[in-house]
Every structure is written in C-alpha cells, then in structure tokens.
Amino acid sequence: MDLIAASAPAAALRGSVTLYLLVNAAHVLGIGLLVGAIATLDLRLLGLFRASALGQLAPPLVRVAATGLGLAAVTGLALFSTRPGTYLENPAFLAKLALLVLALGNLALLHAGRPWREALADGPVGARLRLAAAVSLAAWLGALLAGRWIGFLQ
Template sequence: MAGAGAPGWLAWLAGTSVSITMRTAAWAYPVVEIVHIAGFSVLVGSVVLFDLRVLGWARALPVAELGRHLLRWALASTLLVIPAGLLLFSAHPVELANNPAFLLKLGLIAAAGVNALLFHLLPYRTVAAWDRERPAPPAARLGAALSILLWLGVITCGRLLAYL
C-alpha cells in the first residue's frame, strides 16, 4: 500500500498478536531470525555456487545438472526465508518501512529475482551448447556476476538494518 493508507496498515500490523509476540516473547525473535539466516545462507549459497560455475569455475560439472540440484535447495530454503522474513518484519513494521537499508534490501531482492528470470529466459535456454567444458556466453556470465553482487548487497543491507 502507498500513501496515507500505508502508515495505518503498518500500525495495525504492529498491534497484531503475532507482532506483539515477536517483540515480547523472549525467544520468538531470535529463533525466527536464526531460521531466516539459516535459510538465507542455503539460498544464497546455492545461488552463488551456481553463479560461480557459470562464471567458469569447475567446468567439469555440467551446468544444467548442477542447476537442477542446487535449485531444489534454493527453493526449499525460500520456504523458510519468506515466512521468517515476514515474521521479522511484523515485529517492527513501521520502523522497517522507514529504514533505508530495509527498502534497499527489498529493491535488491526484486532486482535479483528479475535478473534470475532474465537469465533463465535468455542465456540459459542455450545451456546445452555450453553445459560442459565450454565457457558460458557473455550474457550468462554477466547475469551470474550481477547475481552475486545483488545477493551480497542483500546480505549487506540485512546487516545494516540494526545500524540505520
């Protein structure tokens, strides 16, 4: 939501039992944060390992096979990251909605998603031609390098949340 409705919606969220529990229960926030970080570690780790292969590391590994293997881990970890992230947001929605690091983090996640979509729609369609031993085409390497930079930016913004 945007405009005048957003602050009211955020204030409503801050008053829900889930939000109150996240702020007041001794272990709620730390446990959810651990789940979020663990899931995010698997997600970003899977993505970066795939991106490094596209950039030319471990050329003996088939790109498509590695992608199939790592995609399962990335998708499974997303099932942890998203709900945990929503719970963490619910604890301090008004503050986070006004935090520049949080807003940049969301923008970088969206950009990483668009980058992944474009990668799969464009250079990855020709993966059979560069699956083994051959270098990935420049567009694929650019997408992989951008992916790593975007996810490092997301991690950086996540750490900066506490300081801004």
C-alpha cells in the same frame, strides 16, 4: 502498518525472546541456503567448477535456493511485522528491498531465456549468462550486506 504490528504473530514475536530467536535463526538459515546455492551456481556460470556439468549442478542448487528463499521470505515477513514502521524508515532495509527486486528480476529474466536452457543441456555459457551471473552475485551479496546493516541504523 499498525494493523500488521498489532497482529497476533507480531505480538507473539515481540513478547517472546525465544520465539524471536528461533524465527531470526530460521531467517539466517534461509539466507544461508539461498546465498550459498546461488553463489555456487553463479560462480559456475562465471567459469569456476568447470569439472561439474551445469546440467547436473543447477537443478539441485536451484531447489536449495528456492527452499532458502521461501524460508527467508516467510521469516523475514514475520520479523518485519514486529516493527514495520521502523523498518520502512530504515535506509538499509529499503536498499535490501531494492536489491531483492533486482536479484529476483534478474533471476526471472535468466530462467526465461533460451541461453539458460541451452546451458543446462551442456551448451555454451555465453556472455549474457555470465553477465546475469555477475549481476546475480552482486545483488544477492548486496542484499545480504544491506540486511546486516539494518541493525546498525536503528
């Protein structure tokens, strides 16, 4: 952990309020893109927005979510590098990581299955997809809340 905290990017973030602010703002933007797109897609799978075909709605939402995930991951790692030991001792941070693993695992299972491909081709949205959407929504929102909780436990 000392090696991460001693890295040049971590030192730059700790030494510049402006740089830290910009990276933190980019992290929030990434989370907004990610959770906004995923929540919209999950809600569609759960039965809302039925006027919008899933096959048309899903591809751009998945790209927006992937962009948000990439931005949030890169900036999150940068923020983590400033105090890795402190974060690893924070129960909210550990909860956030666990929820991210759950959310990403659920995502991988969802996209690997035939029901997802069939739903994108305007097939039915069955119970398996609705369950995956509910788990997804709960996991991503839980990770968001745990992330906000981190600062209250430091």
